[in-house]
Amino acid sequence: MTAPTLQALGLRAGYGATPILKDLTLALPPGGISAIVGANACGKSTLLRCLSRLLRPERGQVVLDGRSVRDMPTRDLARRLGLLPQAPIAPDGITVADLVSHGRHPHQGLLSRWTRADDAAVADALAATRTAELAERAVDELSGGQRQRVWIAMALAQETDILLLDEPTTFLDIAHQVEVLDLLVDLNRGRGTTVVMVLHDLNLAARYADHLIALRDGQIRAAGTPAEVLTEEIVQQVFGLSCVVIEDPTSGRPMMLPRGRHRMTQAHRAPGRDPEPDGTPP
Amino acid sequence: MSLTAPAPLAARVASLRRARSRGRCRIAALIGGLLAVGITLTLSVGHSVTPPLDVVRALTGGDVPGAGFSVRELRLPRAVLATLAGMSFGLGGVVFQTLLRNPLASPDIIGISSGASAAAVVAIVLLGWTGAAVSVAAVLAGLAVALLIYLLAWRDRVSGARLILIGIGISAMLESIIAWVLSRAPAWTLQEALRWLTGSVNGATVDQALPVLLSLGLFGGLLLGLRREIGAMRLSDDTAAALGVPLLRDKALVILAAVGLIAVATAVTGPIAFVAFLSGPVAARVTGPGRAPLGTAALIGALLVLIGDFVGQHLLPARYPVGVVTGAIGAPYLLYLIVRANRQGGHA
Amino acid sequence: MSGALAPGSPQAGLRGVRHARMAWLFVVICALAAACLLSVGIGTRSVGWAEIAGGLRGHTDTLGHSVVAVRVPRTVMAVLAGAALGLAGAVMQGVTRNPLADPGILGVNAGAAMAVVLGMAWFGMARLEAFLWTAILGAGLAACFVYAVGSLGRGGATPLKLALAGAATSIAASSLTVAVMLPRNDIAGGVRSWQVGGVGGATYDAILPCLPFLAAGLMLCLASARSLNLLALGDEAAAGLGARVDRARAGAALGAVLLCGATTAICGPIGFVGLVVPHLCRLLVGVDHRWLLPFSALTGAILLLCADVLGRVVARPSEMDVGIVTAFVGAPVFIWIVRQRRVRDL
Numbered sequence: 001m002t003a004p005t006l007q008a009l010g011l012r013a014g015y016g017a018t019p020i021l022k023d024l025t026l027a028l029p030p031g032g033i034s035a036i037v038g039a040n041a042c043g044k045s046t047l048l049r050c051l052s053r054l055l056r057p058e059r060g061q062v063v064l065d066g067r068s069v070r071d072m073p074t075r076d077l078a079r080r081l082g083l084l085p086q087a088p089i090a091p092d093g094i095t096v097a098d099l100v101s102h103g104r105h106p107h108q109g110l111l112s113r114w115t116r117a118d119d120a121a122v123a124d125a126l127a128a129t130r131t132a133e134l135a136e137r138a139v140d141e142l143s144g145g146q147r148q149r150v151w152i153a154m155a156l157a158q159e160t161d162i163l164l165l166d167e168p169t170t171f172l173d174i175a176h177q178v179e180v181l182d183l184l185v186d187l188n189r190g191r192g193t194t195v196v197m198v199l200h201d202l203n204l205a206a207r208y209a210d211h212l213i214a215l216r217d218g219q220i221r222a223a224g225t226p227a228e229v230l231t232e233e234i235v236q237q238v239f240g241l242s243c244v245v246i247e248d249p250t251s252g253r254p255m256m257l258p259r260g261r262h263r264m265t266q267a268h269r270a271p272g273r274d275p276e277p278d279g280t281p282p
Numbered sequence: 283m284s285l286t287a288p289a290p291l292a293a294r295v296a297s298l299r300r301a302r303s304r305g306r307c308r309i310a311a312l313i314g315g316l317l318a319v320g321i322t323l324t325l326s327v328g329h330s331v332t333p334p335l336d337v338v339r340a341l342t343g344g345d346v347p348g349a350g351f352s353v354r355e356l357r358l359p360r361a362v363l364a365t366l367a368g369m370s371f372g373l374g375g376v377v378f379q380t381l382l383r384n385p386l387a388s389p390d391i392i393g394i395s396s397g398a399s400a401a402a403v404v405a406i407v408l409l410g411w412t413g414a415a416v417s418v419a420a421v422l423a424g425l426a427v428a429l430l431i432y433l434l435a436w437r438d439r440v441s442g443a444r445l446i447l448i449g450i451g452i453s454a455m456l457e458s459i460i461a462w463v464l465s466r467a468p469a470w471t472l473q474e475a476l477r478w479l480t481g482s483v484n485g486a487t488v489d490q491a492l493p494v495l496l497s498l499g500l501f502g503g504l505l506l507g508l509r510r511e512i513g514a515m516r517l518s519d520d521t522a523a524a525l526g527v528p529l530l531r532d533k534a535l536v537i538l539a540a541v542g543l544i545a546v547a548t549a550v551t552g553p554i555a556f557v558a559f560l561s562g563p564v565a566a567r568v569t570g571p572g573r574a575p576l577g578t579a580a581l582i583g584a585l586l587v588l589i590g591d592f593v594g595q596h597l598l599p600a601r602y603p604v605g606v607v608t609g610a611i612g613a614p615y616l617l618y619l620i621v622r623a624n625r626q627g628g629h630a
Numbered sequence: 631m632s633g634a635l636a637p638g639s640p641q642a643g644l645r646g647v648r649h650a651r652m653a654w655l656f657v658v659i660c661a662l663a664a665a666c667l668l669s670v671g672i673g674t675r676s677v678g679w680a681e682i683a684g685g686l687r688g689h690t691d692t693l694g695h696s697v698v699a700v701r702v703p704r705t706v707m708a709v710l711a712g713a714a715l716g717l718a719g720a721v722m723q724g725v726t727r728n729p730l731a732d733p734g735i736l737g738v739n740a741g742a743a744m745a746v747v748l749g750m751a752w753f754g755m756a757r758l759e760a761f762l763w764t765a766i767l768g769a770g771l772a773a774c775f776v777y778a779v780g781s782l783g784r785g786g787a788t789p790l791k792l793a794l795a796g797a798a799t800s801i802a803a804s805s806l807t808v809a810v811m812l813p814r815n816d817i818a819g820g821v822r823s824w825q826v827g828g829v830g831g832a833t834y835d836a837i838l839p840c841l842p843f844l845a846a847g848l849m850l851c852l853a854s855a856r857s858l859n860l861l862a863l864g865d866e867a868a869a870g871l872g873a874r875v876d877r878a879r880a881g882a883a884l885g886a887v888l889l890c891g892a893t894t895a896i897c898g899p900i901g902f903v904g905l906v907v908p909h910l911c912r913l914l915v916g917v918d919h920r921w922l923l924p925f926s927a928l929t930g931a932i933l934l935l936c937a938d939v940l941g942r943v944v945a946r947p948s949e950m951d952v953g954i955v956t957a958f959v960g961a962p963v964f965i966w967i968v969r970q971r972r973v974r975d976l
Contacts, residue, residue: 054520074528079526082524083521085521085524087518088520089521092571116296119296386798390801444968447730447968450793450797452965454902454961455961458901459957462950462951480805602809605805609805609809613802613803616779616799620779
């Protein structure tokens with residue numbers, strides 16, 4: 001199986017009169033892990049929704065392996081491209097096994113019966129996310145980290161080549177954030193799934209993604225390897241934040257430390273910022 | 283770590299699934315049995331009690347002195363209409379509750395049936411219509427009001443919350459029209475007009491049951507065919523779309539079918555209160571939360587109408603139409619929801 | 631902070647808002663006076679200025695004078711009911727932090743109606759004072775019930791859940807009402823005409839007994855304006871700012887229930903006034919309850935007067951009850967409000 005190519009060509013999209021994405025073009029590296037970063041309301045989620053066809057762009061198109069996704073039957077697309085929305089809703093009391101089974105929906109026809117292959121795919125997804133022992137539990141009884149793994153299991157049962165995730169680590173504590181991101185790397189390595197996610201945390205994005213896409217005002221400000229994108233200059237442009245970028249001693253990837261108005265050492269005090277309130281000159 | 287599951291896990295998943303589907307079949311059979319008891323009761327009890335054997339003889343064409351006519355011409359149509367209408371309300375109701383992801387959002391609450399009732403009351407009281415014309419007007423108005431609610435709720439896409447609220451607004455307006463029209467009704471049409479307020483199967487005929495049967499076959503079949511899509515729509519809209527459900531088309535189809543079921547049944551029996559509202563949650567309670575209990579809800583709906591009608595006719599001091607009885611069940615059910623939520627501290 | 635206020639400074643801005651509010655207050659009071667005159671003057675039979683003046687002075691010489699004598703209590707009733715419903719709506723929206731709260735939508739009217747019908751059928755009630763007490767009791771019970779049902783589950787009492795709980799409770803209450811009424815032909819007629827809200831038959835004898843209730847409700851509501859401002863920030867923030875959340879909420883809600891119950895007892899259920907009026911007033915004077923509440927009362931009175939006059943004009947020579955007119959005016963506004971809001975806020 002060759003890795004699929006997903007591209008966006010000249011996207012213009014939004015919800016009201018003013019577009020959120022403005023003529024945005026990008027190609028996602030096949031078989032890699034990409035992270036979309038940017039300030040609030042810069043169009044990260046809108047981009048993800050366009051890529052997964054949840055939102056119809058006003059102009060431009062999304063192309064999967066040379067075919068516009070608009071022309072693909074919904075079910076075919078859902079066998080190739082999975083999406084985990086930001087705040088998915090589980091029906092009250094549904095069990096983990098039942099929820100994960102929903103992932104098989106695009107593989108079932110109107111009359112086809114549930115097959116051994118479906119069972120195997122569900123079991124596979126449960127095993128890969130280490131949720132097998134939760135199979136009979138109700139989803140709403142689980143902890144946040146467990147619940148997120150179960151939702152990822154549902155997307156895995158869909159057996160797609162591409163998996164899009166909208167802020168998969170929101171509402172999770174730092175240990176569970178790392179756990180979920182490690183799991184995504186497992187999938188990428190073990191199954192060759194192309195992973196595309198929106199992430200809030202720049203440092204985690206730089207650590208886990210092979211490819212960073214920095215958005216600003218609905219346009220791509222920078223795209224490339226973490227080392228290319230996570231620079232002091234680009235962070236200043238994208239977030240309006242002055243920072244210091246150092247090498248993360250645990251991963252060797254770049255990591256950024258924000259500069260604030262207070263509590264900075266003499267060497268890192270941002271130029272032109274307020275002096276310390278105790279009166280020491282900058 | 284290994285990404286392929288061990289075979290025993292797949293077997294466990296499969297056996298879990300089979301156990302649940304066996305459980306569902308058992309429950310459906312149990313409710314079917316109860317339904318048979320309800321039908322038998324309706325067939326054998328009237329002004330006089332007919333023994334079940336005589337009922338069977340009367341139904342197969344045998345001549346049973348004193349009971350043949352009432353079994354064949356009075357009680358049989360009543361039982362059939364109650365069953366079919368109950369199934370329509372139950373199925374239509376659970377589909378709405380599933381689609382809108384809210385156990386309170388049944389079509390009778392959000393005004394889907396108020397259009398049919400308002401049209402019928404206006405036709406009877408103000409225009410003096412009778413019979414089939416009233417039913418046709420009721421079906422058309424029911425569909426038109428549902429369409430209006432759907433269109434008003436449209437902004438980019440139809441959101442469930444907006445649909446519910448606009449339905450409540452429209453139905454509040456229609457209720458006030460109904461109250462106003464009824465206040466001007468001469469006393470002799472009041473009894474008939476009241477049917478459109480509460481619903482009843484009094485004076486049922488076989489001709490009336492036929493359209494309900496047809497709509498149940500057509501729309502019910504469509505809904506059963508779409509049951510997997512309905513199941514995926516229980517998750518959020520985004521998730522359902524990501525799972526490959528053509529949301530725009532399927533949502534419209536599902537709503538159309540559910541509205542059709544409700545409107546046709548309402549046009550014949552009036553809006554039998556709370557049947558659509560109660561069937562889904564009761565069905566979910568007995569079958570467990572695994573999937574949307576479409577078939578079970580239809581059976582429960584039929585059971586509710588049959589039992590409600592029996593109670594209203596024979597067990598209360600005065601004779602009440604079935605809708606009054608089922609409507610009165612609604613209040614304790616809401617109370618039960620409060621009590622249960624207080625005990626569990628959270629989830630309704 | 632010292633020195634002269636520059637134009638555009640925060641203080642100057644606040645003063646501008648105050649002036650605008652005073653101007654609106656003047657406009658609203660004038661509109662109320664005009665609506666009262668319309669209500670006395672217009673109807674199945676129109677009367678001239680001289681006849682109005684004579685009728686107000688108590689003359690009953692001509693037909694016109696007696697028409698005025700009938701219309702004056704009706705106008706007083708409409709003013710009282712409208713003010714009570716408008717005020718109650720604003721308070722309910724504040725207490726539940728819910729833009730869709732309305733005595734009709736939340737099932738409070740249905741509860742009051744059921745209580746009155748039960749009273750008539752089972753206890754043979756016929757006196758107005760008894761109606762009042764029963765209606766207020768029913769309204770209070772229904773309000774608590776709906777709020778309890780609406781707060782079930784995740785996310786507390788969202789507008790959506792409260793509206794659904796109100797609708798379901800209304801259906802249950804009206805089913806019970808029909809169940810009680812059906813075998814009782816003796817009371818059915820009276821109940822039916824009462825179930826459509828109207829001010830047509832108002833007399834001073836009917837108005838007097840409800841005045842103490844309305845006054846008490848009015849005091850409670852107006853006194854809670856400050857705490858409603860705090861409650862608008864959320865229970866926790868309000869508690870942090872020193873409000874006694876439960877007591878403030880209970881006091882304001884009791885005031886609203888008194889107003890709704892008393893109005894419903896005399897006029898029957900009138901929907902949508904309590905919904906529409908506060909929204910209108912928020913456009914005029916903003917969200918400060920100290921202004922919003924009195925404005926809602928005044929505007930509610932104007933709306934009900936106009937609806938009553940409209941009902942007399944559109945269906946000549948007969949009349950359309952005010953409850954149905956407000957429903958026709960109110961439902962589109964309700965839908966507009968729903969369409970304005972983002973789905974997440976529902």
